[in-house]
Amino acid sequence: MKAANEISASVIGRLPRYYRFLCELQNDGIVRISSGELSKRMGFTASQIRQDFNCFGGFGQQGYGYNVEQLKNEMASILGLSTLKQAILIGAGNMGRAVARQMNFAEMGFRLSAIFDCDKNLEGLKIKGIPIRPNSQIAEFCAEHRPDMAILCLPQNQAPEVVDELVLLGIESFWNFSHYDIHAKYPAANVENVHLSDSLMTLSYKIKNRENR
Amino acid sequence: MKAANEISASVIGRLPRYYRFLCELQNDGIVRISSGELSKRMGFTASQIRQDFNCFGGFGQQGYGYNVEQLKNEMASILGLSTLKQAILIGAGNMGRAVARQMNFAEMGFRLSAIFDCDKNLEGLKIKGIPIRPNSQIAEFCAEHRPDMAILCLPQNQAPEVVDELVLLGIESFWNFSHYDIHAKYPAANVENVHLSDSLMTLSYKIKNRENR
Numbered sequence: 433m434k435a436a437n438e439i440s441a442s443v444i445g446r447l448p449r450y451y452r453f454l455c456e457l458q459n460d461g462i463v464r465i466s467s468g469e470l471s472k473r474m475g476f477t478a479s480q481i482r483q484d485f486n487c488f489g490g491f492g493q494q495g496y497g498y499n500v501e502q503l504k505n506e507m508a509s510i511l512g513l514s515t516l517k518q519a520i521l522i523g524a525g526n527m528g529r530a531v532a533r534q535m536n537f538a539e540m541g542f543r544l545s546a547i548f549d550c551d552k553n554l555e556g557l558k559i560k561g562i563p564i565r566p567n568s569q570i571a572e573f574c575a576e577h578r579p580d581m582a583i584l585c586l587p588q589n590q591a592p593e594v595v596d597e598l599v600l601l602g603i604e605s606f607w608n609f610s611h612y613d614i615h616a617k618y619p620a621a622n623v624e625n626v627h628l629s630d631s632l633m634t635l636s637y638k639i640k641n642r643e644n645r
Numbered sequence: 646m647k648a649a650n651e652i653s654a655s656v657i658g659r660l661p662r663y664y665r666f667l668c669e670l671q672n673d674g675i676v677r678i679s680s681g682e683l684s685k686r687m688g689f690t691a692s693q694i695r696q697d698f699n700c701f702g703g704f705g706q707q708g709y710g711y712n713v714e715q716l717k718n719e720m721a722s723i724l725g726l727s728t729l730k731q732a733i734l735i736g737a738g739n740m741g742r743a744v745a746r747q748m749n750f751a752e753m754g755f756r757l758s759a760i761f762d763c764d765k766n767l768e769g770l771k772i773k774g775i776p777i778r779p780n781s782q783i784a785e786f787c788a789e790h791r792p793d794m795a796i797l798c799l800p801q802n803q804a805p806e807v808v809d810e811l812v813l814l815g816i817e818s819f820w821n822f823s824h825y826d827i828h829a830k831y832p833a834a835n836v837e838n839v840h841l842s843d844s845l846m847t848l849s850y851k852i853k854n855r856e857n858r
C-alpha cells in the first residue's frame with residue numbers, strides 16, 4: 433500500500449469512476465465481480481484495475497473477484513466521503529444556483545453551510561434553505577465556522593480578490609468553476625477546476641473529425 | 646502530421662487547455678512565446694508540448710518560439726471552433742438553464758437552436774430568447790433542422806429513452822451531464838461526459854489526505 437503522496441493524480445482521478453460504477457453494480461443487485469468483468473464494464477484494462485487497487489493494498493483475492501459492497505465502502509473511505517467537510521459557495525448566479533440545487537453534497541460528506549454573492553439584491557434570498565449573504569460577511573463567517581472548502585461560481589475577474597481573501601482566512605481547497613488559475617498564485621492549494629468549455633471544445637473536435645471521416 | 650484517428654485522446658484532451666492559455670496570452674498582449682515559457686505557465690513539460698504540437702505538424706521554428714495569435718488560430722481550426730455546429734438542449738432544469746445561460750456557445754462555433762423539456766409547465770418560457778418546447782416535438786425539430794449535437798441535462802432515468810430517440814433521429818454527438826452511460830449502448834457515439842460529482846469526490850480525497858499530513 434502506497435502513502436497518499438505517492439499515488440499519482442491519474443489513479444486518484446479514476447477513483448470516483450470506480451466508486452460510481454460500484455454504486456451502480458450494487459443498485460443492480462450484483463454482489464461479486466471479477467476484475468475482468470469490471471474492466472469490460474468500465475473500459476479500463478483488467479491489469480490497470482489491479483494496479484490501481486494495489487496502490488491501496490489490493491482488496492481482492494486472486495480468483496475470487498471483488499465483493500461489490502465491500503469494495504464500494506473501501507472506495508468511499510479512501511475518497512473521504514464519510515468525512516464531514518464544510519463548504520461555502522461564492523457566487524449565486526446561474527451556475528452557482530445550479531450547483532447548489534443539483535449536487536448531492538451530503539452523499540459525498542460535504543455540507544453546504546453558506547452562500548455569498550456580491551449582488552446586494554440577492555441578499556436574504558434562499559437556495560435550498562440557505563440564505564444568500566453579501567460578500568462582506570465572508571470574513572466573519574469563515575472566522576467563526578472554519579469551512580474546509582470554497583466553491584467558486586463567480587466571474588473570472590472577481591475571482592483573484594475573493595481567492596486572496598479566502599486564502600488569508602485559511603481556506604486551502606477550492607472547487608473552481610471560474611477560469612481563474614488559482615494554482616499560478618497559490619501552488620500549494622487543493623484545486624479542482626471545472627472547465628465546461630474545455631469539454632465542449634473536445635466535443636467540437638470530435639464532431640469536426642467525425643464529419644471528415 | 647498524424648491523421649485525426651491516430652491522435653490519442655490525451656493529446657486531444659489537452660488541446661482546449663492550450664487554446665485557453667493562448668487566448669489569455671493574446672489578451673495580455675504577448676505576441677511570441679517559447680515552448681519553455683509555455684511549459685512553465687501551463688505545467689506541462691516543454692518536450693510534452695513539442696510532442697503534442699508535432700501531432701499536428703509542428704507550428705514553431707526551432708529557437709524562434711511560437712507566434713501566439715497564429716498558434717491560437719491553428720488550435721481553433723484543429724478544434725473545429727470555426728465550424729458552425731447546431732446544438733439542442735434536452736432538459737431545462739437547474740443545470741440546463743445554467744448551461745444555456747452561461748456558456749458562450751458562439752465562441753466555440755455552436756448555435757443553441759432549441760430547448761426541450763418534458764415538463765409541460767415550462768412550455769413557451771424562454772431561455773436567452775429560445776423557447777422551451779415539449780419533448781414530443783424533438784422528432785419533428787430534428788427531422789427539419791438536423792442538429793449536430795444534443796446537450797443532455799435531464800435526469801439519468803429519463804436519459805435512455807431520449808438517447809434512443811435522438812440516435813434514431815441521426816444525432817451522433819452528445820454533451821452529457823446526466824450520469825447515463827451512452828457509450829455502453831452506443832459505442833460509436835461521440836460523447837463528452839460531464840461528471841461534476843467525480844470532480845467533487847476528487848476534491849474530497851485531496852481534502853482528506855491534506856488533513857492527514
